[in-house]
Amino acid sequence: MKLAVSELARVGVGFGTSGVRGKVDALSDRACFAYTLAFLEHLSRSSPGGPHTVALAHDLRPSSPRITAACAAAAHSLGWRVVFLGAIPTPALAHYAIQSGVPAIVITGSHIPFDRNGIKFYTAQGEILKADEAAIAGATVDLDDAAFDGDALRSPPALGPVEPAGRELYRRRYLGFFPAGMLGGRRIGVYQHSSVARDLLKELLAALGADVVPLGRTDTFVPVDTEAVSEADQLQARRWSAEHRLDAIVSTDGDADRPLVADERGTWLRGDVVGLLCAGFAGADVVVTPVSSNTAVERWGRFSRVERTRIGSPYVIEAMQQAVRGGARCVVGYEANGGFLVGSDLVRTGDRAAALAALPTRDAVLPILSVLALAAERSGPVSAVTADLPRRYTHSDRIQEFETARSRTLLDRLGDPAVLARFLAPVGTVAAVNRVDGVRVTLASGDVVHLRPSGNAPELRCYAESDAPEKARELCAWGLRQALASA
Structure with a gap:
């Protein structure tokens, strides 16, 4: 049977910000098989x-294991060899x-709730780009109906054995770059939840x-969103820090491509601050980051060029x-969620020269270790590593179960300058508007x-920035309330 991959959008399966996303029920064996083909x-x-x-x-x-098996079945149907790396x-x-010079597929919904999931694709050079997404979404594939009972595979393949090289290469990547013993004397909490890392x-x-x-x-999946850390997680971090006398707390989202770092007081650092610190630690020349990231990256003056992109x-x-x-x-590069991307090989000079190979996909471990290394190098607390950054603060949150069509209708209305001015009148006067991704207004x-x-996911997100953290939080909360009232 011929199937146009684009038809799967009718059941809510399609490319999102990064990778294919959809509700678990919609990500049937047939849909996952088709995307893999x-x-x-x-x-x-x-x-x-x-x-x-x-x-x-x-x-x-x-x-995730069921979806992985469907992807493996599709690869086998084309005569491809599958290397299963397990949960990494x-x-x-x-x-x-x-x-290894091979393409790859990972089954993950990242930070979104457990009733949703996703598929991310990689070539042997790294994460696929938007042109690749368009080619995949526009493809027509040939499915063998005899392999399915409805939308479920009749005989899904067994996964395994696990090839340990994936985990081991990644472990050696960082143990070879950071000096042994650099965190000696530091007491660090790891918020493990359901992170694969x-x-x-x-x-x-x-x-x-x-x-x-x-x-x-926990054995129950927890959708940790590093751009919208829950109040419960904020309170818990402060409790853990005091109870265990910690120098820092670290964590990641579900698939470990977005970091969380809390200082010795249990205060979570914003992702775009973690990314900025990591870029400084790496000695970056050019920094690429989406429009939603803190403008401290330009104000810091440490980089020869800063490039802004869509999210x-x-x-x-x-x-x-x-x-x-x-x-x-x-x-x-880095995103507002803290996920860090290495576009060219990094070389650290000094007493212990070391190199880190390019890795053009979001990563949580490098920014976590970089922030901890900065604190260790200065023999000070994690809270002090932000001392020389410009005083700009961001905050973000979202309205969940807010349909994308509803968001787009609101943003289309805000395309009218008069409507936008009235919308923002309670908090200020519009000075500049950036429509690269959504509506970003500088007052x-x-x-x-x-x-x-x-x-x-069906969510409306708000990002706010100000010279005071309290003002950024207030602006973010106001923006979501105003959007909800206006939609």
């Missing part, structure tokens, strides 16, 4: 005579793919000399690639309010 056939057209081996991995969501971080899969992160920190305290491990790692990656082709020396006061629909 489209991806692998796209690779075969682009690189005839390729390796015909694909690496697979997944996060700890209850639906998304950036670990990407690193394995690049180092919970054991690996604990192992890395201990190998670097830290006294590690495991916290909050989504494919846009960041494409801009990094352009910078590298243009001869830039050290190119990195005459210098404050920023930015509204956009999530590309991964």
